Amino acid sequence: MYRSAVAARLLRGVAAIHNGSGSLSSLHRSRRFAHSLPFATVDAEELSGDRPAEVQNLVQGKWGGSSSWNTIVDPLNGEPFIRVAEVDEKGIKPFVESLSKCPKHGLHNPFKSPERYLLYGNISSKVGHMLSLPKVSDFFARLIQRVSPKSYQQALAEVQVTQKFFENFSGDQVRFLARSFGVPGNHLGQQSNGFRWPYGPVAIITPFNFPLEIPVLQLMGALYMGNKPLLKVDSKVSIVMEQMMRLLHYCGLPEEDVDFINSDGKTMNKILMEANPRMTLFTGSSRVAEKLAVDLNGRVKLEDAGFDWKILGPDVCEADYVAWVCDQDAYACSGQKCSAQSILFMHENWAATPLLSKLKELAERRKLEDLTVGPVLTVTTEAMLDHVNKLLNIPGAKLLFGGKALENHSIPSIYGAVKPTAVYVPLEEILKAGNYELVTKEVFGPFQVVTEYKESQLSMVLEALERMHAHLTAAVVSNDVLFLQEVIGQSVNGTTYAGLRARTTGAPQNHWFGPAGDPRGAGIGTPEAIKLVWSCHREIIYDIGPVPQQWEIPPST
Helix, strand or coil: CCCCHHHHHHHHHHHHHHHCCCCHHHHHHHHHHHHHCCCCCCCHHHCCCCCCEEECEEECCEEECCCEEEEEECCCCCCEEEEEEECCHHHCHHHHHHHHHCCCCCCCECCECCHHHHHHHHHHHHHHHHHHCHHHHHHHHHHHHHHCCCCHHHHHHHHHHHHHHHHHCCCCHHHHHCCCEEEECCCCCEEEEEEEECCCEEEEEECCCCCCHHHHHHHHHHHHCCCEEEEEECCCCHHHHHHHHHHHHHCCCCCCCCEEECCCHHHHHHHHHHHCCCEEEEECCHHHHHHHHHHCCCCEEEECCCCEEEEECCCCCCHHHHHHHHHHHHHHHHHCCCCCEEEEEEEHHHHCCCHHHHHHHHHHCCCHHHCCCCCECCCCHHHHHHHHHHHHCCCCCEEEECCCECCCCCCCCCCECECCEEEECCHHHHCCHHHHHHHCCCCCCCEEEEEEECHHHHHHHHHHHHCCCCCCEEEEECCCHHHHHHHHHCCCCCEEEECCCCCCCCCCCCCCECCCCCCCECCECCHHHHHHHHCEEEEEEEECCCCCCCCCCCCCC
16 A cells, blocks of 8 residues: 555545545546646646656756656655655756846846736736636645645645735736836936836745745746746655646746756755855745855845744633634644744733633644644654753743644654644743743744733733744734734734734735844735845936036036
């Protein structure tokens, strides 16, 4: 058998969820749909050791393999099921040459090939339509599940956000991104005009946790503004974006406009150093982000790690709803979101409610069979449990729930597999110098810290926020306007939700998502984000005259 029992049950469940039936005929129909897609070269349900898929590279308009192949194992059972053609340092020349051929003024700009703005509006319209088809959205959702296991609803939501993004930038919306402005000059014939200008050759590096949404939204933003991107996605999940590239080509994307590479980090770093792209977008760990910032002399935009906080204010209401949102924020996708709730500050009024018991109940209903909890792809089981034990050594700390490895599974040991976990740490202890760095260490898995504060201790909570290094998402759960004003006014996070229904995760395509407090911070998804990340300002001052009659050369100054 090429799948574990868990994987088989998962796929049957997916078919049932999507088709409203658990019958084998539904599963067979789903397989037939995958084979009928005109762009697809794989079938998510058929990936196995017996029938491994291959992921290729794209450079200068041509797909191709490599002299070396990296074998990816199924995160549910450890079986080799994908072969990725990874470029090594000896094979980077075509990619360096391709980027180097792109001029600094880009593939298009307001004065060059403006028809390409319309081209990309049309491409977006076609892709948006394709992704709206159930057989196409299901194809991508199931492919995401195979390489970055998450529930079908979470995987499908990623596809739906991507589809809405393409709808948002259909028609004339791409050229509206390049909207200019004019200011009258000092005399007749003089006028200054501001334009959004591409960087030209650029690079995009994205992580494993959102195999479709993050690379697509950043890639299209780069293309809309006239850049030539080189895209690298984590090899563990790059098969998803490879299939999306084939869909983009099917919908009219010129094959020479994007290069797509599979490689390790060292090889990609060498390409960046030799090709010298004008701008590089990196989404991933803070450690790599800081290295790239130095190597590339600051020509970067970063959406790096997030130790994201949630504060429950003094006004207690809708406890079931608040508990459910907390569970989703901390444990959906097994906590593998850069926006996941990392620490929960409870007002003492909430501590007097059954909130924690509700959180425990919700966490314990998550199970591997439907992937509401699953493999952790960057942190091992031992590392996560070791972190839990270190926290429990802090005076007053206690395990609220979880803290154990998942049981009865075939997840390979290179990945993590733990039950959703929460550890309580007293606020006073969190702020101590010897504890703070440990407590605020981001664990990219189903884990959170919980603490309580009294009415008089809000200043201590705000101090904890001020000392944090990453400022991505946050939530202030309260309808007390004065409380909201105080917390929002003394915090930084770039995507902050406020009000009773506030959350830290689930960012859609209709608002900015990105950090604040860092000039290198990158946003995603909105016109503002695209213009900030993928274009720069260029001012052109027209001064065409006429020269005043009877003008004479003035004295030197």
